[in-house]
Amino acid sequence: MRSAAVTARVLEVFSSIQGEGARLGERQAFVRFGWCNLLCGYCDEPESIPRSAGEVRSAESLKEEILRLCAGRAHKSVSWTGGEPLLFAPFLKGMMAWARGQGLDNCLETNGTLANELRRVAALADCISMDVKLSSDAGGAFWRAHRDFLSVAPEKTFVKTILTGNTREEEVLELIKLLEDFPGVRLCLQPATRVRSLREKGRWVRAMTPKRALALLRLCREKLADARIQPQWHPIWGLP
DSSP, X not given: OOOTTSEEEEEEEEEEEOOSGGGTTOEEEEEEESOOSOOOTTOSOGGGOSTTOSEEEEHHHHHHHHHXXXXXXXXXXXXXXXXXXXXXXXXXXXXXXXXXXXXXXXXXXXXXXXXXXXXXXXXXXXXXXXEOOOHHHHSSOOHHHHHHXXXXXXXXXXXXXXXXXXXXXXXXXXXXXXXXXXXXXXXXXXXOOSOBOSSSTTSBOOOOOHHHHHHHHHHHHTTOSSEEEOOOHHHHHTOO
């Protein structure tokens, strides 16, 4: 049996334009891992959540697929996404070292709860897209885990927080309190994409009104140097 360091569960590998955050508009090779340790109501990749999601892939087969993607057109970086990539930290570390050797940046998309695993790969990351989960839609509060995570490499990290009709002002105030201790970290408030809720069965995720989203943005800008609203562009562009 292969060791966990040389295999991981991977759902898909594809080329697309980054539609979120600090690398918006950049062409990337996306590697989507299977398995997530959280269950957020607004998740737009629910097939990636189960521990059995995807197929077991070796590092060598994954490298070959990334090289095939990059042979057809220029790519600036690899987006390691999921699921939760840090659940495969030993495998991810090897892949990120290899990608850097190929001249590719490493962009890590993560739910921001696994600080110890991040420490294993932080030196190899060029950009860390960290979700801050609000309990109204994520099923629990993760403030201590988020603080530990953000303290690992704040200079490489930007924070993304999903806004829904369930989002409460007191949660946003707690988010502001967290980020005040990490000046310079960008905050992207992202209205939830229209998907079926994983926590309110049979219902669509409740949208936040533009008026309320702008009011929360103003609240953030009273205390934070870099806060903005930024939609998820993939569904708007019709891209994966």
